[in-house]
Amino acid sequence: MKTARFALLCLGFYFETRSVISVFGVYRLLLSVMSGTENHTDREEDYRFLHSMLMEKKLHLLFKIHERLKCFEKRSLVPVQEHAASLATDLVKELIDQGWRDEVKELVALFSKPYVKSLLSVHDAVAHREFEPTLPPVPDDALEEEDSVKIVSLVKTKEPLGATIKKDKATGAIVVARIMRGGAADKSGLIHEGDELKEVNGVSLENRKPKEILPLLSRSRDNVTFTIIPASSNDDVSSYKKKLFVRAIFDYDPNEDPAIPCQDAAVSFKRGDVLQIVSMEDDTWWQARHLRDGSSRAGLVPSQLLQERRFALQRPKGLFRPRQIRPPVVEDVDYGAITGIHIAGLRRSFRLGRKSSWAREAARSRRWSAGAHGPFHPPTYIEVIPYRKDHKDRRRVVALVGPSGVGVSEMKRRLLLSDPDRYGITVPYTTREKRRQESEGTDYHFVSVSVFEEDILNHSYIEYGRYKGHYYGTSLDSVRKVMAEGKVCLLDVHPSKISHVYTSEFKPYVVFVKPPRIEELRLTRRRAKFICGEEDATPARIFAEEDFEDMIDTAETMENQYAHLFDKVIVNGDVAVAFRELKANLEKMQEAEVQWIPAQVLPLLLLSAGFSSQNSKRLDGGRANKQGSSRLFELSSQSSTKPDNIL
Ligand SMILES: Nc1ncnc2c1ncn2[C@@H]1O[C@H](COP(=O)(O)OP(=O)(O)OP(=O)(O)O)[C@@H](O)[C@H]1O
Numbered sequence: 001m002k003t004a005r006f007a008l009l010c011l012g013f014y015f016e017t018r019s020v021i022s023v024f025g026v027y028r029l030l031l032s033v034m035s036g037t038e039n040h041t042d043r044e045e046d047y048r049f050l051h052s053m054l055m056e057k058k059l060h061l062l063f064k065i066h067e068r069l070k071c072f073e074k075r076s077l078v079p080v081q082e083h084a085a086s087l088a089t090d091l092v093k094e095l096i097d098q099g100w101r102d103e104v105k106e107l108v109a110l111f112s113k114p115y116v117k118s119l120l121s122v123h124d125a126v127a128h129r130e131f132e133p134t135l136p137p138v139p140d141d142a143l144e145e146e147d148s149v150k151i152v153s154l155v156k157t158k159e160p161l162g163a164t165i166k167k168d169k170a171t172g173a174i175v176v177a178r179i180m181r182g183g184a185a186d187k188s189g190l191i192h193e194g195d196e197l198k199e200v201n202g203v204s205l206e207n208r209k210p211k212e213i214l215p216l217l218s219r220s221r222d223n224v225t226f227t228i229i230p231a232s233s234n235d236d237v238s239s240y241k242k243k244l245f246v247r248a249i250f251d252y253d254p255n256e257d258p259a260i261p262c263q264d265a266a267v268s269f270k271r272g273d274v275l276q277i278v279s280m281e282d283d284t285w286w287q288a289r290h291l292r293d294g295s296s297r298a299g300l301v302p303s304q305l306l307q308e309r310r311f312a313l314q315r316p317k318g319l320f321r322p323r324q325i326r327p328p329v330v331e332d333v334d335y336g337a338i339t340g341i342h343i344a345g346l347r348r349s350f351r352l353g354r355k356s357s358w359a360r361e362a363a364r365s366r367r368w369s370a371g372a373h374g375p376f377h378p379p380t381y382i383e384v385i386p387y388r389k390d391h392k393d394r395r396r397v398v399a400l401v402g403p404s405g406v407g408v409s410e411m412k413r414r415l416l417l418s419d420p421d422r423y424g425i426t427v428p429y430t431t432r433e434k435r436r437q438e439s440e441g442t443d444y445h446f447v448s449v450s451v452f453e454e455d456i457l458n459h460s461y462i463e464y465g466r467y468k469g470h471y472y473g474t475s476l477d478s479v480r481k482v483m484a485e486g487k488v489c490l491l492d493v494h495p496s497k498i499s500h501v502y503t504s505e506f507k508p509y510v511v512f513v514k515p516p517r518i519e520e521l522r523l524t525r526r527r528a529k530f531i532c533g534e535e536d537a538t539p540a541r542i543f544a545e546e547d548f549e550d551m552i553d554t555a556e557t558m559e560n561q562y563a564h565l566f567d568k569v570i571v572n573g574d575v576a577v578a579f580r581e582l583k584a585n586l587e588k589m590q591e592a593e594v595q596w597i598p599a600q601v602l603p604l605l606l607l608s609a610g611f612s613s614q615n616s617k618r619l620d621g622g623r624a625n626k627q628g629s630s631r632l633f634e635l636s637s638q639s640s641t642k643p644d645n646i647l
Contacts, residue, residue: 079127194231246381267299311378384596402513403554424487426478432470495562512566516573
């Protein structure tokens with residue numbers, strides 16, 4: 001008994017140290033084992049038994065075979081052919097026809113030996129991978145329903161599937177919520193997060209709860225068959241956490257791009273299109289796919305880096321255009337007087353930019369200093385996240401931005417007239433005296449200087465400034481008031497102030513009203529008059545050539561700095577056409593089930609509330625994360641504390 005145990009110990013030692021063995025050789029090891037056995041054997045017969053066992057020729061042959069096989073271990077051999085047994089039979093027949101020479105006889109005898117036949121049939125079985133369990137055939141009708149359906153059959157083992165499922169709140173579908181690393185589902189590579197489960201073993205999952213699915217799995221014996229709609233082809237936003245979506249801020253036509261490596265493999269897009277980036281492995285050419293048509297074909301698009309370089313090469317001349325600017329006369333504007341915060345410009349009803357030529361110059365000087373030296377965002381892509389609104393949450397803020405005189409007020413006015421139940425506007429605050437014809441809460445909220453200044457310190461204003469010694473401002477509360485009435489709040493702010501409403505509460509949709517080319521401006525604005533300033537002697541005057549130039553320059557500067565914030569650009573040439581386009585676009589946006597919202601939000605107000613970012617690798621290289629503010633919409637509207645159901 002002791003001897004047998006020792007023998008087993010020796011063999012155990014062999015298998016433990018098999019990597020060493022391949023170096024030193026089994027034979028030498030056996031000899032060394034034998035040389036030490038005397039010390040461990042009490043009786044002569046034990047020694048003999050061990051000796052005969054370890055010196056057994058067959059054992060040595062087995063070890064030799066093992067050593068040989070070890071040489072092939074890393075080479076992952078594939079069978080040359082899969083019918084060795086039948087080949088041997090055919091060969092024997094042919095050899096017999098060749099005549100009975102000694103070599104032929106020997107070979108025929110060898111092929112006739114039962115163990116050689118067995119060896120060849122084992123070879124064939126391995127080549128056919130017969131050791132793997134057979135999976136049932138794919139049902140014939142599976143592909144008829146939806147061509148994106150995938151049938152996945154997995155052999156059932158004791159190992160759990162390693163996936164969690166949950167019910168998609170919006171669609172009611174059962175979706176794969178998580179795939180555990182290294183689990184059966186992960187290893188199979190066939191099931192992914194966001195996949196929609198349609199059937200398990202032929203049983204439809206429609207109207208079933210996640211809990212009811214586990215018993216279906218446990219009922220199946222050898223294998224489990226899932227009918228799946230892959231996440232990549234059904235616009236599933238439930239798995240978007242892992243995906244990167246961007247909105248293009250430029251038009252791209254591969255036919256006009258001589259640098260594209262393969263035109264047929266490219267994807268064209270228009271500014272504003274939402275793309276899913278599926279690969280960023282190549283620094284120059286990313287792979288992306290459109291979401292709008294449900295097609296899952298991804299293609300090449302210029303990477304952000306490439307587009308930035310291209311843009312740098314053809315950066316608008318206007319940015320470098322030297323202009324003669326008289327020393328700025330900032331007579332009546334004292335933006336930093338209270339908080340030290342510099343305000344780039346006031347808006348509409350109290351806008352200062354064009355009251356007089358000197359004020360225009362002042363405004364221009366402010367704009368140029370901001371435009372040329374301020375943050376510059378080349379128009380490439382902006383990361384967006386899907387916001388799935390629920391029916392209670394229809395209202396959003398629509399921020400209209402654009403250079404002075406372009407027609408922002410005109411668009412606002414027309415929207416209000418067209419649907420007063422849907423749209424509303426804020427009432428500004430001012431510290432100036434109420435006039436006879438004005439009424440509190442309709443024209444303005446009239447407040448004292450001390451109240452206004454306190455509100456500034458409390459960050460109550462989206463935008464504020466001073467004009468002729470009086471404060472004017474748009475408060476966050478006035479936006480809330482419009483929203484509380486169940487209306488879409490039309491807000492009219494400088495783009496630099498959009499960040500104040502970039503919160504989950506306001507979810508702004510930003511429309512940039514852009515002037516057309518100067519020829520069209522001259523044509524369309526011949527009879528137009530704009531308000532110069534309510535305090536002026538001539539409050540309205542017609543546009544001068546200089547106003548058009550100013551408008552175009554400002555639009556260019558705004559676009560260079562803030563294009564990444566614009567959801568929509570409306571060129572206001574023909575006013576009726578522009579308005580129709582705007583109205584249709586807003587209606588479409590409000591009715592869309594999924595709205596795309598920039599992930600890079602800068603809500604100063606919410607930063608202090610302690611929201612944190614969930615993004616890691618993002619387009620801006622983490623700038624948004626440093627602000628700690630991305631994915632706010634997700635936090636408010638998508639996050640759920642409900643646990644997933646594990647399979
Ligand atoms: N497409 C257009 N064709 C002709 N006139 C237009 C067009 N768009 C706007 N206007 C007119 O131009 C003038 C200025 O427009 P609007 O007051 O809307 O400018 P704004 O962008 O609000 O600028 P501000 O804030 O400085 O008032 C108005 O008389 C308006 O009716």
